[in-house]
Amino acid sequence: MKGNSLQLRSIFVFTLCVIVAVILITGVSGVVSVSAAAPSITNWSSSGGNTTNKDNPQDLIYKVQPEDTITFAVTANETCNFTWKVMLGAEVLQTHEENNAKTSSFTWTVPNETSTWDIEVETSNYKPVLGPYKQDHKVWTITTSELITVNPGESIQAALDSLPVEGGVVELKEGTWNLSNADTPIQINRSNTTLRGQGKDKTVLHATEILDKSLIWVTINSDYVAVEDMYLHGFSREEGDYFSNIAINANFNGTEAQYRYRKYSNLLVDEYYFVFNIHKMARNLIQYCTVEHVYLFTDCWTEYVTFRHNIFRDGGKGVVIKFNGGCCNIFTNNIIEHVTGWALQPYGIHPNVTITNNIIRDVYNGYGIWMWTYGSVVKGNIIHNCERDGIRIYDTWCFSDPSKNINNITNNLIYNNTGSGIITEVDRTEKTYTRTANITSNVIYGNGKDGITCDGLLRNTPSAGTPVYVYNIKNNIITNNKEYGINYIGGISINLSYNDVYNNSLGNYNNTTAGTGDISVDPLFADPANGDFYLKSQYGRWNGTAWVNDNETSPCIDAGDPSEKDPDGTRINMGAYGGTWEASKSPSAATGTLSGTVTDKDTSTPIEGAIVTANGYSNTTNSTGGYTITLAIGNYTVTASKTGYYPNSTTAQILENQTTTVDFILSRHKRKLPVARPVCATGIAILIVIAYWRYRRRRRRMRSGGFVVLVPGITVDWLPFIYN
Numbered sequence: 258m259k260g261n262s263l264q265l266r267s268i269f270v271f272t273l274c275v276i277v278a279v280i281l282i283t284g285v286s287g288v289v290s291v292s293a294a295a296p297s298i299t300n301w302s303s304s305g306g307n308t309t310n311k312d313n314p315q316d317l318i319y320k321v322q323p324e325d326t327i328t329f330a331v332t333a334n335e336t337c338n339f340t341w342k343v344m345l346g347a348e349v350l351q352t353h354e355e356n357n358a359k360t361s362s363f364t365w366t367v368p369n370e371t372s373t374w375d376i377e378v379e380t381s382n383y384k385p386v387l388g389p390y391k392q393d394h395k396v397w398t399i400t401t402s403e404l405i406t407v408n409p410g411e412s413i414q415a416a417l418d419s420l421p422v423e424g425g426v427v428e429l430k431e432g433t434w435n436l437s438n439a440d441t442p443i444q445i446n447r448s449n450t451t452l453r454g455q456g457k458d459k460t461v462l463h464a465t466e467i468l469d470k471s472l473i474w475v476t477i478n479s480d481y482v483a484v485e486d487m488y489l490h491g492f493s494r495e496e497g498d499y500f501s502n503i504a505i506n507a508n509f510n511g512t513e514a515q516y517r518y519r520k521y522s523n524l525l526v527d528e529y530y531f532v533f534n535i536h537k538m539a540r541n542l543i544q545y546c547t548v549e550h551v552y553l554f555t556d557c558w559t560e561y562v563t564f565r566h567n568i569f570r571d572g573g574k575g576v577v578i579k580f581n582g583g584c585c586n587i588f589t590n591n592i593i594e595h596v597t598g599w600a601l602q603p604y605g606i607h608p609n610v611t612i613t614n615n616i617i618r619d620v621y622n623g624y625g626i627w628m629w630t631y632g633s634v635v636k637g638n639i640i641h642n643c644e645r646d647g648i649r650i651y652d653t654w655c656f657s658d659p660s661k662n663i664n665n666i667t668n669n670l671i672y673n674n675t676g677s678g679i680i681t682e683v684d685r686t687e688k689t690y691t692r693t694a695n696i697t698s699n700v701i702y703g704n705g706k707d708g709i710t711c712d713g714l715l716r717n718t719p720s721a722g723t724p725v726y727v728y729n730i731k732n733n734i735i736t737n738n739k740e741y742g743i744n745y746i747g748g749i750s751i752n753l754s755y756n757d758v759y760n761n762s763l764g765n766y767n768n769t770t771a772g773t774g775d776i777s778v779d780p781l782f783a784d785p786a787n788g789d790f791y792l793k794s795q796y797g798r799w800n801g802t803a804w805v806n807d808n809e810t811s812p813c814i815d816a817g818d819p820s821e822k823d824p825d826g827t828r829i830n831m832g833a834y835g836g837t838w839e840a841s842k843s844p845s846a847a848t849g850t851l852s853g854t855v856t857d858k859d860t861s862t863p864i865e866g867a868i869v870t871a872n873g874y875s876n877t878t879n880s881t882g883g884y885t886i887t888l889a890i891g892n893y894t895v896t897a898s899k900t901g902y903y904p905n906s907t908t909a910q911i912l913e914n915q916t917t918t919v920d921f922i923l924s925r926h927k928r929k930l931p932v933a934r935p936v937c938a939t940g941i942a943i944l945i946v947i948a949y950w951r952y953r954r955r956r957r958r959m960r961s962g963g964f965v966v967l968v969p970g971i972t973v974d975w976l977p978f979i980y981n
Contacts, residue, residue, distance in 0.1 A: 297380070298331050306321050320404045329341075335359065358906075373483075374398075380394070390614070426451045443474065450482050465492060489505070508534045529551050531553045536559075546567045548567065556578075559581075568594075625647045626638075633665070655686075671701045677707040681711060706738070724748045732755050737759075744768070757832075780792060792841040796846065802873065850886070851919060856920070872894060
C-alpha cells in the first residue's frame, strides 16, 4: 500500500509539473491568444472639474458644477472607431467622432444650468452591409442638481421624491430590491431625472408578485427622463394585459403626441406581460436592452422613437413589436429571435418608418415584418425561418397622393420562410389610389411559397379586383422558392429588369414574363445552406473578415442595371450586396495602387516583415520597409502592424490607375518584449521537470557539466540540480 501511495503521489507531482510547464511555455511566450469578436472598452476614466460623489477616476455617476470642464477617456482592446454623444434624456446635444485609434477622449464644458446629462461613447469597427454591427459602450451620468444614492432595502420612491423640482440622479447601488404591489409603481414625476443602477447584472428590481399596474411609472409631464443599467425582473408573464403587469408604463391617453425625449438604456427585462408602454410618447430612445420571456414587447402609438441595438427574444403572443399608429420610427441594428406572432408590425398606416440592419429569425406562427406603412425603407435586414411570410406589405387605407404611397425594400436577405419571401395585399378598402413597391437588390431564396407574390388588386370590397399597385422589381436574385419566383396576381403594372430568377419549383414567372436583362442561372452563392449569400468570384469575395478567391465566378456579378455601379466602379451586381462595398469583385474592376513604407519611430529605420492590410487585402514589407497592394478603386481603412509595435491605422482613397502613398511610423511597445522570453520560459519549465527528476532520484552526489540557457549571455549549471 505504501508503494502504491508513493506511486500515486509521484504521478500527481509529475502531472502538476507538466501542467505548470505547459502554462509557462504557452502563456508566457504568447503562443496562445484570444481575440475579441468586437472592440471592447477595457479602461475608462474622467478628470477635471469640481466634482462631488466621485469615488475614483473610473466612477461613472457623479455631481459637477456649472461651467466645469470635464475630459472623458476610454481605451479599447483594438484599433476601432469611437462615437461620442452628449445626451439630455433622449435628445442628442453634441457628437464627436474619432476613428482608427485605441484610445479616445472627449472634453466637454458643463452648461451653466441645473440639469442632468449622459456622456455616451460607443466603439465599433466592421459594420456589415446586412444585419447589426457589434459594439461596446460606456456611459457617464453627470448632474448639476442633486445626486442621491440608494442601497438595497432603502426606498427608491423616497429618494425620487426627495429630488428638487429640477430633477437629478437617483443612483441605485449593487443589490436586489424585492418589490410588491405595495411598493409599486415606482413613480418618476420630475423632468431631467435619471434612475440608474450599476449594470443589468448588478442592480435588480424584482417584482415579488403579479403587478396590478407597473414596476416603473414615468408620469406625463416628466421630460428628459432616463432609466438605465438595471435588471427589471418580473414575477411571471402569465398574467396581465395592456394595463397591468407592465415593466415600464410611460403612456399618455390624450390625442396629441407628447415630445418627452425619454431614454431607456442597458436594461435586462423579463417575466412581464407588457414591457414598454410608451403610448403617445414621441422622441424616445430604447437602446442596448435585452428583453426576453415576455408576451408583449411594445404595442403603442409611437412617433420618432428609435430602437437600436436591442435583443428581443423568447416571447410574443400574437404580436411582438407593434407601432400602432404614429410615424417616423427608426428600428435599427436589433435582433428579434425565437418569438411567437408578428415579429415587427408598423400598423395603422404609420408612414416613414426606417427598418435597417436587423436580424429577424425563428418566428413561430408569424411574419418577419408585417407592414401597413408607406414612405418607408426596409434595408440591410436578414429575415429567415419565419413560419409565415418574410415581409408582408398590407393596407386597408392609403394616401390620396400616390407619391406618398411608396415603399422601398432593398438589400435584404429573405430566406427559408414558410410563406412567401415578399407579398403585397390590399384588403377591405375602396381607396383606389396608386401604391408602389420598389423591390431592388434583394436575395429571396428557399421560401415555402413564392419568392415575390404581387397581389395588387383590391380584396373583400365592392370594388374587388381593381388594380392599385405598381411593382418595380430590379437587381434581385430570386431562387429555389417552393412555388413561383415572381407570381403576378394583378396590379396596374409590373416592371421587371436585371433579376436572376432561377430554379423555383412551380416556375420562375406566373402571369408575367422575364424583363429586360433578366437571367435564369445558378447564382453561385458561397454557402447558402449556412446563410452565406455572397457571390463566388475568382477576383475577390468578402467572407465577413477578409477577401478570398474562388475557383469560379457568379454570373450575377456585373449583371445588374448597367446605369448603376458598385463602389469599385463596375456595373452593379445582382443580389443583396449589389451596390455596396461587400459586392463580390469583377474581372473588369478599375484598380489603383496603394504603396508606402513602414519605419521605426525611434530609429527611423525601415521595418521589414510588417503587415499592411486594407479591408482584408494585405502585403508584407520588404527589407526597405516598402509595400505595394493593387486594389479596386474605393475607400479603405489601412493598418500597419508588427509584433512588438503598436499598430497604426488611417484611411485612404484608391483612384483608377493612380498610386496612393501611405507611409506608417510605428512605435515600439512601452514594455520590453525580449526575444529570449520564450526561451526563458522554456528554461523555467525544464527546471521544473528537472526538479521532479531530482525528487525521484533523491541523490546527494554532485557532478559537473551541462548547462541550460535561460537568456542569451546567461547560463545556469543544471547537473547539480539533477544529482544533488
